[in-house]
Amino acid sequence: MHDSIGIPACFSSSDHRQADKPASVGKSGQSVYMSVYRIKLAGQFCLITVTWCRNLLLHGLSVSVQGPDGDEHYSCKVELKPWYFWRKQGSKHFIVDGRTVGVVWDLKTAKFNGETEPRSDYYVAIVCENEVVLLLGDQKKDAYKKTGCRPSLIEPMLVSRREHIFGxxxxxxxxxxxxxxxxxxxxxxxxxxxxxxxxxxxxxxxxxxxxxxxxxxxxxxxxxxxxxxxxxxxxxxxxxxxxxxxxxxxxxxxxxxxxxxxxxxxxxxxxxxxxxxxxxxxxxxxxxxxxxxxxxxxxxxxxxxxxxxxxxxxxxxxxxxx
Incomplete structure (x- = not known):
């Protein structure tokens, strides 16, 4: 059992299609939490992966969508740098199969409690064609108000989770x-x-x-x-x-x-x-x-x-x- 562990390069500037191998994850001491959801995006079912990464220097978030052709289309990499000013809220957009997908986040008051993934007081919303197809966090009202979009009629389904932990x-x-x-x-x-x-x-x-x-x-x-x-x-x-x-x-x-x-x-x-x-x-x-x-x-x-x-x-x- 030696499977390949595909992880977006959350902190490097290399091409997003390059995946870390298990050895490189271990050498960097990088904690990784990958959650894969099944969503309905513009009338078609697909997979979306939300990845939280953390090592000794940086803390970040990455979102990717698997298009109908099976390719992965990465959106934003949000880096949480405690000693620099960084945008704790914002939005980015990218194209999947000709359709615009937006990622909207607010981490101003997010409580991590020492963890890689926030526990409370935040939201990350993925929107497409005026629908919030995936909403993470507990500030749901703020997310709908900010995006101006309605909830999707099809609830997202969490299908797998991959965690890398050290000790x-x-x-x-x-x-x-x-x-x-x-x-x-x-x-x-x-x-x-x-x-x-x-x-x-x-x-x-x-x-x-x-x-x-x-x-x-x-x-x-x-x-x-x-x-x-x-x-x-x-x-x-x-x-x-x-x-x-x-x-x-x-x-x-x-x-x-x-x-x-x-x-x-x-x-x-x-x-x-x-x-x-x-x-x-x-x-x-x-x-x-x-x-x-x-x-x-x-x-x-x-x-x-x-x-x-x-x-x-x-x-x-x-x-x-x-």
């Missing part, structure tokens, strides 16, 4: 598994220092995955079970969790592990509830079926019958810093 032992994030659900806290922790010769040094690394503070999965003898998958319950929803930490154990230099959280219909999953951490599920020896993870999620038409919401997939790239 030494414990890695945490927050995520919604369906549009109408609540945020859940997810943490990944390995209780031993990992090296390429961990077994000979007597280490027996154990990987623990927690949801809302409760133990969901515990993998012992990680050097033999570095890939696998397990089904768990998160509230009333079933979630299939895949992991691949091969490079943590056997690679050299800064490497990432991959964790995938894929909601499944509650009626079809047989999972152990995370409310019983005293009996955590054992890891599966089944290999991760991730070869097609770069496919178009918007065309799958897959829905959760139990909740009536779209299927969503979280890709968590965890970079271990020694």
């Amino acid at each position: 030494k032992r414990k890695f945490s994030t927050r995520v919604k598994f369906n549009d109408k659900g609540i945020f859940h806290d997810i943490s990944v922790e390995c209780n031993n220092n990992i090296s390429s010769n961990s077994s000979s040094d007597g280490f027996d690394p154990v990987l623990e995955i927690r949801v809302d503070g409760k133990l969901a999965i515990r993998i012992k003898h990680l050097q033999w079970k570095f890939r696998g998958n397990e089904s768990i319950n998160v509230g009333k929803n079933g979630v299939e969790v895949f992991w691949d930490v091969h490079d943590w154990l056997f690679g050299s230099g800064l490497r990432h592990g991959l964790f995938v959280f894929n909601p499944i219909p509650s009626s079809s999953v047989s999972a152990s509830s995370i409310s019983a951490p005293s009996s955590p599920p054992s890891s599966s020896s089944k290999s991760m079926p991730l070869s097609n993870q770069e496919g178009n999620p918007a065309s799958s038409g897959d829905f959760d019958n139990a909740t009536g919401s779209s299927r969503f997939c979280l890709f968590l790239y965890v970079w271990k810093v020694e």
